[in-house]
Amino acid sequence: MNKTKRVALDAVLAAIALLLFIVEAQMPPLTSIPGIKIGLANVVTLFAVYYCGKKDTAAILFVRVALGAIFAGNLSTFLYSFCGACFCFLITCLLARFFRKKVWVLSVFGAAAHNTGQLLAASVFMQTISVFWYLPYLLIAAVCSGAFTGLCTQFILNRIQNRKDIGQ
């Protein structure tokens, strides 16, 4: 993939991720517990890890989190999603090569890391560790939503690989 194509692809992926993030933020919360959502934007992150490489993924993720906070949030949501995204990215990159054929497993680990990162941010931000009482709720949510987004990514990757015209 040449440089121009790469930049264009990254930009498109960042735009898709941002759109998913904003649309999801408009939906009513699924539960009364803050922080539980499907995490559709993670589909793009996972896809990028395999399709574009880690450096590009980091760029896409940062652009999405920063612009997402501008369009659909505020400073505190930025802090939370930034910490969550960092944890999620680290775990995803570390484990990516083990789960090429099982993206849903990777996605669950990423989602769990994301939620743990958010709780860490919340505990520092609110200066209390009592937020960790939410961890079991968030872990259950991470398994469900992570499996879903991971399966989505798996399907996309399988489709893309069978099409040479989109091009590596």
Add this chain to the structure above:
Amino acid sequence: MKRIHSRSPSNKFWIAVFAAVIVLCIAFILLSKMFSGHVAVITQDGKEIAQIDLSRVTESYTIPLEGNVILVEPGAIRMHSANCPDQICVHQGVLHDTGRIVCLPNRVIIEMKHTKTQADAKAG
């Protein structure tokens, strides 16, 4: 496909692992609900100020403390206001059956417990 990747654990293995995680989490949630309960214990400076059985509260009322105002409602308790600039305890929201609200500047703790205790020495 399956034969090539037979070295890594199968999908079934991971499904079992994640199912176990979910079961453990649910067990933990249920246990923590069992061991906490309807009694809100309010302490300031490590001294117990009040124990309120939230299931017996029928009308909302406030408890003014030094620096904070606590709002007691049927089945719920929350910090209504605080004189500190950051308002962390106010933003911690409502307690129903688990958890605690901590106000660091005024050293106030609201904690949910299962039953009423006689002069619990735990200062939190």
